Every structure is written in structure tokens, then in C-alpha cells.
Amino acid sequence: MEINKKILMPSKETRQERFGRTLSFISISAIVVLVALILYFIISKGISTFTDNHVNLWDFISRQDWSPSTIGKDGKPEVGALPMIVTSFSVTFLSALLATPFAIAAGIYMTVIGPKKSRGFLQTVIELLVGIPSVVYGFIGLTIIVPIVRTLFGGTGFGILSATLVLFVMVLPTITSLTVDSLNAVPKHLSEASLALGATRWQTIYKVILRSATPGILTAIIFGMARAFGEALAVQMVIGNAILMPKNLITPSSTLTSQLTTGIGNTVMGTLGNNALWSLALVLLLMSLFFNILVKLIGKRGKF
Amino acid sequence: MKNYNLNQQYVRDFAVENAIEAHHVNVSYGEHQSIFDVSLSFPRFKVTAMIGASGSGKSTFLRSINRMNDNVATVDGDIMYRDVNINDDKINVYELRKHIGMVFQRPNPFAKSIRENITFALKKHGIKDKKELDQRVETSLKEAALWDEVKDKLDESALSLSGGQAQRLCIARAIAMKPDVLLLDEPASALDPISTSKIEDTLNRLKEKYTIIIVTHNMQQASRMSDYTAFFHQGHLIEFNKTSHIFTRPKMQATEDYISGNFG
Amino acid sequence: MNPKVVNKIATGVIYGLVILVVAILAALIGYILVTGVPHISWHFLTSPAQSFLAGGGIRDQLFNSIYLLVLTLIISFPIALGAGIYLAEYAPKNWFTEIIKTTIEVLSSLPSVVVGLFCYLLFVVQMRMGFSILSGAIALTFFNLPLLTRNIETSLESVSSLQREAGLSLGLSQWKTITGIILPAAVPGIITGIILSAGRVFGEAAALIYTAGQSAPFVDYTNWNIFSDTSFLNPLRPAETLAVHIWKVNSEGITPDANAISSGSSAVLIIVILLFNIFAHWIGNRLYKKMTSSK
Numbered sequence: 001m002e003i004n005k006k007i008l009m010p011s012k013e014t015r016q017e018r019f020g021r022t023l024s025f026i027s028i029s030a031i032v033v034l035v036a037l038i039l040y041f042i043i044s045k046g047i048s049t050f051t052d053n054h055v056n057l058w059d060f061i062s063r064q065d066w067s068p069s070t071i072g073k074d075g076k077p078e079v080g081a082l083p084m085i086v087t088s089f090s091v092t093f094l095s096a097l098l099a100t101p102f103a104i105a106a107g108i109y110m111t112v113i114g115p116k117k118s119r120g121f122l123q124t125v126i127e128l129l130v131g132i133p134s135v136v137y138g139f140i141g142l143t144i145i146v147p148i149v150r151t152l153f154g155g156t157g158f159g160i161l162s163a164t165l166v167l168f169v170m171v172l173p174t175i176t177s178l179t180v181d182s183l184n185a186v187p188k189h190l191s192e193a194s195l196a197l198g199a200t201r202w203q204t205i206y207k208v209i210l211r212s213a214t215p216g217i218l219t220a221i222i223f224g225m226a227r228a229f230g231e232a233l234a235v236q237m238v239i240g241n242a243i244l245m246p247k248n249l250i251t252p253s254s255t256l257t258s259q260l261t262t263g264i265g266n267t268v269m270g271t272l273g274n275n276a277l278w279s280l281a282l283v284l285l286l287m288s289l290f291f292n293i294l295v296k297l298i299g300k301r302g303k304f
Numbered sequence: 305m306k307n308y309n310l311n312q313q314y315v316r317d318f319a320v321e322n323a324i325e326a327h328h329v330n331v332s333y334g335e336h337q338s339i340f341d342v343s344l345s346f347p348r349f350k351v352t353a354m355i356g357a358s359g360s361g362k363s364t365f366l367r368s369i370n371r372m373n374d375n376v377a378t379v380d381g382d383i384m385y386r387d388v389n390i391n392d393d394k395i396n397v398y399e400l401r402k403h404i405g406m407v408f409q410r411p412n413p414f415a416k417s418i419r420e421n422i423t424f425a426l427k428k429h430g431i432k433d434k435k436e437l438d439q440r441v442e443t444s445l446k447e448a449a450l451w452d453e454v455k456d457k458l459d460e461s462a463l464s465l466s467g468g469q470a471q472r473l474c475i476a477r478a479i480a481m482k483p484d485v486l487l488l489d490e491p492a493s494a495l496d497p498i499s500t501s502k503i504e505d506t507l508n509r510l511k512e513k514y515t516i517i518i519v520t521h522n523m524q525q526a527s528r529m530s531d532y533t534a535f536f537h538q539g540h541l542i543e544f545n546k547t548s549h550i551f552t553r554p555k556m557q558a559t560e561d562y563i564s565g566n567f568g
Numbered sequence: 569m570n571p572k573v574v575n576k577i578a579t580g581v582i583y584g585l586v587i588l589v590v591a592i593l594a595a596l597i598g599y600i601l602v603t604g605v606p607h608i609s610w611h612f613l614t615s616p617a618q619s620f621l622a623g624g625g626i627r628d629q630l631f632n633s634i635y636l637l638v639l640t641l642i643i644s645f646p647i648a649l650g651a652g653i654y655l656a657e658y659a660p661k662n663w664f665t666e667i668i669k670t671t672i673e674v675l676s677s678l679p680s681v682v683v684g685l686f687c688y689l690l691f692v693v694q695m696r697m698g699f700s701i702l703s704g705a706i707a708l709t710f711f712n713l714p715l716l717t718r719n720i721e722t723s724l725e726s727v728s729s730l731q732r733e734a735g736l737s738l739g740l741s742q743w744k745t746i747t748g749i750i751l752p753a754a755v756p757g758i759i760t761g762i763i764l765s766a767g768r769v770f771g772e773a774a775a776l777i778y779t780a781g782q783s784a785p786f787v788d789y790t791n792w793n794i795f796s797d798t799s800f801l802n803p804l805r806p807a808e809t810l811a812v813h814i815w816k817v818n819s820e821g822i823t824p825d826a827n828a829i830s831s832g833s834s835a836v837l838i839i840v841i842l843l844f845n846i847f848a849h850w851i852g853n854r855l856y857k858k859m860t861s862s863k
Contacts, residue, residue: 010396012430016743020653027648028655037686105586128842131767131842133771138814143827199571202578223677230682261681262819265777285678288677288682408733410730412730412731
């Protein structure tokens, strides 16, 4: 056939291209649809406590008694999720607070002050910490941390303190690796200029490098908090699983995730007890979305 | 940089058969326009060089000829090839590129064996016969003057070749497709002088069988190799003439300044 | 205070914290190996678990973990491959692509317990798949997809755009350029990513408790009929994995030697994951070398 006819007609390549584009688009759409399904199911199940069982939303987030199968003094079922919400936030903030100095120190070591070889070594250490499964962390928490806390502070050893210590190790690699990324992103000429002006290394790190890496480090901390907030089994194994308002750091208590883990199997689908658990899952989902939005906002603003 | 009147040009029309004729071509990357109303014809079975400073738009113009600017830039105007306007949405670009081949500035062999670099596209285009494939590998490597250097290691990785060898492999890969027109985008600019002269020898031999359009910023190369030369400046075609005329009696001030090195 | 003194103190503090981090890891790994490895024996690896007696093994749990991992990869890899190709090669720069990318970020940051519960609701209950390997594999797919997709996307993007131009200039379709040229060049990175994600999948438990279930019923390792209830290959049977087993023996506390079993199982988990890590780096380097240099 003449070339000038051929280039006007579709060929095998045209069909391949259409096929390939369609196939890859179907794959990506599948993921988007799956996420939409998750959001839809969790949200619709999660709000049934309020729409079907007519639990007051304010009661749900402000009351302290959780016993969905019993009717309280006011004639309403007791679905106060406050103890779990408070405990979840406590372990999240405390573990992030504890891990951040370590993460920043490790980050500075890996980007500024450490010798080349040991930087790589620390990198491997961090990667290995990521790789340890959460049940193993939970098991170690149960066999080492809980007894130590019990010996040092009395009580059962189960509680927020033990959970915080376990989560600290779990979120440390997350925060560290993202901190390293943001420290690496600081332009070299900034620190060189500072050193050339006679600042000490620490002044340079503190006033120049850390300052310009602040948004990145904040993002790192938020990712760490998101991981801590959503962690289920490791926390469930050391928190004590008593749905009580935490009085201090060493009494047994319960997080949203731990209550979900233990509760779903013991309630009947469709009952208030079950719906209330789905509402806890909804809180988890919303917090996860909130952390995402926070990261986006920090990314947009860039600098504080 | 001196300011030249970009709307003045000297474009000679030759009464020869043209392989490609571009009419009023404009190219822009988003808001930024980089080719302004260029009309230029490329004579068949001749070597046409496009010269100009970097940023003059010569590479952009070259890439429009086989639609490599699709998804990158907007190209307006007519580009006629065998009486078809190939700058049209309805054109089958894959088929077009089989006939208008291209060699790029940086050698880009596939991470495959030397043989597969040449046969990969041929197989995909439906040539299954082993003999035919072997034949094409040998012929194209010989045409690209690479055969003697690689005939004993056809199944080794092409990434083990030197820069000059890799570029000749890319030329062989392009001509194994038996194209009509060969576009070369500064094919020797990333290479050492010895490799460059080998590439030039190769191209000199190829011009009997192909219409060759070569972009270069090396004026000696243009004057040594080409029959016709087009000079581009800031996205405008300034002068087009026989190479001998361009380099001895340029008509435009900008051309004269450029080839004599008084530019900018 | 003198800046030089502050500098010294700060450096000291940083070194101290770093040493502490390394010490924590060393203590963790050391503890698991020291307490766990003595419990690992041929008997431990090859006998079934016991609920109320001491001396149970982890044969079924170990097999379930591996089978679940294989199924998960079979389901998640093709989807992640397609999605990764779309994002790296086809996705235009517009709001729609931004939404897709955000969606994947959201999926990757969802707590695994939420993903597990969703799969419990949709697949186990509504679609009547029950507690099964298949439900578990779907849950793990959700967990694995964002990681794998991003890995494939970055592996493809790291291949030079010169290769894409080369393919297109020869008249190949973009799809053939991707599958025939770009993808093979990205294989080392993709393989490394798959193995690393396999390590994470292997240790995951929260998403499995209510999907793959917490029981390991009797299975017959000679029954190759995948539709038979007792076949080890039946994807619709419940299957407790090694990670879930550790959680269960600890939280139920009815097995007399729960501690020994957990230590042994933890050690097995850690060793497998370490091997995955080492293997991933080794094969990545090897494939890379093989592809880029001559023999």
C-alpha cells in the first residue's frame, strides 16, 4: 500500500495504544473506586448509631460511659466514646512527643554530622525498625515493657505509658526517614554561608538547617501521629482494654483501635453495640483524613 | 545580543522535488511561542542542515516533522509529506514515524542486546522471519559503519558500547526501519571528535538513499555535510539557501554574523 | 553561654540519642532472637498448633502466611502495575490526576484495622465469603496497593525519557514502548519493591483478624483439590496467619506455653522479614548489574 494511504489509516499500534490506555485506566479507576467504597461503607455504617439508633452525637463524643447494651439513668443507652478518644489522642501525642527528639537527632546525624559509613548503618537500622511487624512490637511490649512499668510504677503495668513506649519505637522510623528527606532538601549553600560567617556547627544546624526544614519535620511528625493513631494490635496488647477514662498513665484503658479489635467479634451485626463500634471506626477514618489534610496544608504553605 | 529584524528573511525556492514542505508552522509550549511562521521545504535525497544558536527553535522544528512534539507542544500549520498534511489529528503517528525516522542528540540505545536494539521494533512491526531479521541487522550495522566493531558481540548489552558506537547503533536502528526521511537532532554534539568524524562519514554514505535533515550547532559540520542550509534565529527562519551560498555569500546580516562568529 | 560549649553539648546530646536508637534496635532484635531461636525446631515448624496444651507448632500458620502472601501478590500486582503505568506514563497534569494521587495517599494512610473492618463488612459478611484466605488476601491487597503502585510509578519514572523517545521514534505505540522497553528497564526497582512489600504483608495482622479469621482448621496437605474443604489450597477456608497467631495466643492466654510460642513465632517472622530485606537488595543489585553491563 502507498505510504500516504497508510499514514491515514489506523494500524495495529493504534489498537495497542487504545488497549493499553484503557487497561491502565481501569486499574487506576479500580483503586479510586475501592477507596470510595471504603469511605461510603464506613461512613454509612458509622452514622447509623446516630440516624438509626438516635444516639446524640454530642453524647457520643462527650460522655464517659461505654456500655451500649445497657440503658443509662437517663433512659438512653450508654455510648460515651470520650475515654477511648482521650486515650487514643494521649498515646498519639505522647509517643510523637517522645519520638521527635530522637528522630531529629538521628536525622541530623544522618545528614550533617555523622561519618559517611555510619550514616548508612543508621539508615539500615531505621529500615529494620520499619520492618518489624506490629504484633512483634506488641509481644515485646507485653513481655518487657509492661513488667518494667509494673515494677517501677506499680499497678498492673498496662496503660497509656506502656502503649506510648511501644508506639514510640514504632513511629520513630516513620518520623526519622521523613525528617531526613526534609533535612536533605535544605540547600547546601545556606549552611555553607552560615559556617563561613563563623557560626558554630550547632548554630548552623539550629538556626539555619532546622529552621528551613521545619515544615518538612512537622509533616514527618504528623505522619508519625497518623501511624500511632491507627495502630491497633500492638496497642491493644499493652493498653489493658478497660473502657475507663484514663486517670493517669499507668491505669488500664482503651483506645479506639483496641476497642474495635476486641469488640467487633463480640457484637451482633445491626445492633446498637455493633453500630457504635462502627462509629468508632468512623472517628478513626475522619482522623486519618484530617491528618492527610493537615499534611497538604503544610505542604501548600511551605513555610511558617 | 544584537537586534535583528526577525521579519526579514531570504528563503530561496529551488525547483526540485521536495520530501517535506512545511507551510506557516508555529509551535508553542503553553504560553511561550518558540517557532514563528516558518515555511521551509526539504529537497528529496539531499542533506539539509538547520543551524542556529541554542534556543533558536531548530530542534523544536525538527521534532514537529515526525510528531515528537505531540503532548509536549502545540504545533500549528501544514507539514506536507507525500501530499498528506502530517500535522493533522487524524494522522496515524506510529505509521508516520516508521517512514520518518529520528536520531537524538544523546545516544539512547535500549537496555537490551545490540541485536535486539535493532530487531525489537522490527518484530513489533510484524517481521518474524529470522533470516530477514538477521539480514536487516547486518545491513543496517554495515550502513552505520558499526558492523566490524560489533559483529562478534551482537548478543551483548548495548549499554557496553562507547558513546560513538552507541550513537551509530541508534542510526543503524533507525535505518533498519527502511525509512524515507531521517531526522538527526545534533547527533554528534555529545561525542568526542573521533566519534564525530565517524558519524559524519556514516551520514555521508547514507545520503544517497535517504532524505536527511540534520540539526547542528557545529558550522563546519553543516558546511562539510549538507547540500542546503537553513539558519534559524529566535524561532524565525532567517535564511535558506544552498550550503555553499550560505557559507560564502550570506544574504542576511544575522546569518553573516552567526557564521563569522560575531554573534551575541 | 559560649557558643562553642553549646556546640559541644548539642553534639554530645545528638550522639547520645543516636546511640540510644541503635541500642533499642539491637535490644529488640537481640531479645527476639535470643528468646525465640531456642524454640525453633523442626517439630515447631512442622506440627499443628495446640489450643490448650503445650508443645504446639506453627505449621499451618506458617503455610497460611505464605499462601496468603502469594494470593495477595497475585491480586495486587496486576492492578498496581496498571495503576503505576497510568500514573507514570499516561496521567495528564490536571485536577483529575491530583484527585487520583490524593486518593492513593488516603488509602496508604488508612489504619489497617479500618481497612480490615471494611473488608469484613463487604466481603466476609455481605458477599458471604466468610472468614477466608480470599477475604484476607483482598484486605491485604488494599493495604499493599498504594505501596506497590507508588513503587512501580517511581521505578518507571526513573527510566530515562530518552528511552521513551527512542521507542516512539521507531513507530512503536506508547504502550509497546512502555511494556517492551521501559518496564524491562524498571524491573530491578520493581522486584525490590515487591519483596519489601511482601515483608510488610507477611507481618500484617490487624487487617486479617476479621477477614482471614483467627482459626486454623485441619487441612490436608495431600489434597490438591482446591474446592475441597480440607484442601490446603482452598482459598475459601479460614486461615490464621503467623502474625495473627502471635496476637491470639497472647490476648486469649489459654495456651500454657503462649510465651514460648510467641517468642518462637516472632523470631520466625523477624527472620523471614530480614531475609526478604536482604534478598530484595541482593536481587535488585544483581538484576541491575546484569542489565547494564556486558557479560
